[in-house]
Amino acid sequence: MKTKFGRLLFAVLMIGMSSVFSPPANAADELERELVRVSKEILKHAKAEGYRNIGVLKFAVENKSDPLGGHDSALGRRLANKLEMALILNVDITDPIGVAKHASDTAATIAGASHVSNSLDARQRLFTKNYPMSWGSKDLPIDAFYTGSAVLTQDLSQIVVGIRVLDGKTASLEWLPDSQFKTKPGFDELMDAGQSFTTRGIFDAANIKLTESERKEKATEAATLTSLDVSDASDQQRTSSKHPLSADNPDSPVKFEVHYDNQPQPIRIEGGLAFVAEPKEHQNVMFVVRRKGNERPRLAVVVKVNGENTLKKETLPDAKCGAWIFEPHMDVFGIKGYQISQNEREPFHVLSNSESIAKEIDYGSHAGTISISVFPELKTQPKSDPITPANDLLALLEDAEHPTDKPSTLAALRSKLDPSFNHLATRGLIAGQGRIKAEVEKTTMKRDSVPLMTATLRYYSPSDLPE
8 A cells, every 4th residue: 555654564463472382470360260260160050050052152341440431342252252262171071061152243143132131032032043163063052151240440450250141941140159259450451441551661671581471460560550540530631641642642652643534633531531523424534653752663553443453354352463564664654444455455434323323233332442552573582481280271271262264073172272182323433335456565573462552542422232
């Protein structure tokens, strides 16, 4: 794509390969440890109830430090995905209970279905369709769904989690005994909860001597402190200058702009949240990323609209998404749509009122949000964490994802996951429309798993979503 902004490059994910099989920190991820424990309780409960196939639905998440964050977030999906993987890694291979693959994706296609509704009919509708399973070629009926609620406290010190079970016969939604827990949020949880922060202090040369998990602990401290500074509304001028999207923030490596019809829109920061005017139907939308400061490092930039990456519409966590590469010779670049492939782009398109309302259900609380995360190049590989048998399952759960090709058996799936296994009112949403030829260059870059900054910007206020 040759424009006045120069030739824009994008990269597939290139983080250090040693992180794939290295375990979490010596002080292992508390949240994942609890999810492993809870998965065993779920399997015990499912066996006792005689369930043959179960699914995990996305968690409802309440972020007390973000009153506009809604009850649906990347963290809610992450919790569900991690719990699903923990179930797969713990299920009895000699007499397995079936586990649906990303059950929320299928549930979203059933009109009127909802596991958080007080309506019995809405819950019953979830069981009217067969679901793709994590292994095997058949879609099968589900006997029960497991889901949860998570609350991130206002001081960001704890996540309080509880698990519920939705029984297919009764459509009752009940708390699962012995499933409640409190844990300290890690760095990834803060990112997925949509907190805005900078972490530049952890990239000092001395910190390269730390292990990957020790660096993440430092990043968590930095992210928590700056998130709390940003959200502290008692001193509006001070908090505004600390928001990553503020032009006055010296720690933000880039300036992010939203343009409608080639005109930059002012970004307003109130109570620690960032806002920009909503676009009008059919306005041209473009995002502009400008370099700040005198340093010219190579950066990886992930920009999402309504929770979808502007590269291939990925919905993975930012650290696992493909990224635009900000090369040292570049001062600025623009993003005019979703780059679907190396030579094809779906231009941004502002939806009409009726189209926006329909799309809100697809996007959930991501409707009306733009987010940016900026990652530095990884030039020196951090020290690996020591491997201990107790950490093996946690290490697998850290990066476990469903393989591209669905395995035919549970044993085949476990072998892929574990190499050691031997057995709205008047406003418009921004979306994409049509396809045009727009070539970009593909490159590679090893990027750090810890961003220099991450921030969320709201451009649209969704109408009330159905319960």
